[in-house]
Amino acid sequence: MTPRANGAESGQLPLQQRAGSQRMWLSDLSIRQPVFITMAVLAVIVIGFMAYSRMGLSLWPDVSLPVVAIQTTYPGADPAEVERSVTKPIEDATASINGVEKINSTSMESSSLVVVQFNMNGDPKLAEDEVRARVGAIRNSLPTGVREPVILRYDVAAMPMLSFALADRTGARDQAAMRVFTDDVLKPRLERVPGVANVDVTGGLKREVHVDLKLAQLESAGLAPGQVVQAIQRESEAWVKKYGPVTHEKPAYTSGGLMPCKYVIHAVGPVWGSGDEERKLTAAVRGSLECAAELKLASLALPAISTGIFGFPKELGARVMLAGIEQFFAENANSTLKTVRFILFDQPTIEAFLKIWDME
Numbered sequence: 001m002t003p004r005a006n007g008a009e010s011g012q013l014p015l016q017q018r019a020g021s022q023r024m025w026l027s028d029l030s031i032r033q034p035v036f037i038t039m040a041v042l043a044v045i046v047i048g049f050m051a052y053s054r055m056g057l058s059l060w061p062d063v064s065l066p067v068v069a070i071q072t073t074y075p076g077a078d079p080a081e082v083e084r085s086v087t088k089p090i091e092d093a094t095a096s097i098n099g100v101e102k103i104n105s106t107s108m109e110s111s112s113l114v115v116v117q118f119n120m121n122g123d124p125k126l127a128e129d130e131v132r133a134r135v136g137a138i139r140n141s142l143p144t145g146v147r148e149p150v151i152l153r154y155d156v157a158a159m160p161m162l163s164f165a166l167a168d169r170t171g172a173r174d175q176a177a178m179r180v181f182t183d184d185v186l187k188p189r190l191e192r193v194p195g196v197a198n199v200d201v202t203g204g205l206k207r208e209v210h211v212d213l214k215l216a217q218l219e220s221a222g223l224a225p226g227q228v229v230q231a232i233q234r235e236s237e238a239w240v241k242k243y244g245p246v247t248h249e250k251p252a253y254t255s256g257g258l259m260p261c262k263y264v265i266h267a268v269g270p271v272w273g274s275g276d277e278e279r280k281l282t283a284a285v286r287g288s289l290e291c292a293a294e295l296k297l298a299s300l301a302l303p304a305i306s307t308g309i310f311g312f313p314k315e316l317g318a319r320v321m322l323a324g325i326e327q328f329f330a331e332n333a334n335s336t337l338k339t340v341r342f343i344l345f346d347q348p349t350i351e352a353f354l355k356i357w358d359m360e
Contacts, residue, residue, distance in 0.1 A: 263295055
């Protein structure tokens, strides 16, 4: 019997040695062909650098999510009324849309927010159009005082690019004055900056007029608070439609109601920093005096227009108002208006007007 030769004697490498050789082929090639390996590595580096330099970079990439929000304003309504009259009908109208995955809603005072989330594989634009159609179909069934619903599709690119806070370290403006300055002066200027799409203002104190209702009288008349709100809105809209918007030169007037006066004249003073403030204040004073004369009034009570939260300097405001009144009486000696009284509410304003009065 002839013995079989082993791998070494037959010219074959052992299995373990062959496996190691296969794993080290790149090292062997680098040793045998150093120029080739060097050029290959350089080629990879150059291609990688070119690809990196041409790679697109976006802070807010184009991400479309199938989420649609419906924001509706119902002025004067409490959260329960908003939930019953606005939020629930919108939820019912959008719940049957094909592809709806979840609906979240929030009912607040005078405001409703309904967020409709669709399946991720849906078309966001098609979802927005479908929601808009459903909400439009029930628009006439919503209460009369409800404003037009605002339908927005979630867009990452629409998120704020810059947020900042304002503070008056001098203490000349309180929170209400800062909000007026921001809304009437700063916001319009930022909106005019090229490339700015939208400016939103939050925080501060917004000036409001509260109307307190007597429950017993409402019940005896069979009225709901919402009807009173609608009546106020109709009168306001009727005024604007008949006389146009209130301006510095053209104030509005209403009856005195239960107050000890015949009429209330609503003048619009300028916000300090809005530009051309002295002319605007003169126009507001002049317009108030002319309105009183047209109403055949004998006397008029004036506050220190614009010297409160509007930030107009008190002494300058006193000088402008006194000059405007003197000019009016010099030009209208035969007017029925004979007396103008200043109604001042704080000591600094009183001192400023007395100082200017003594100087004049």
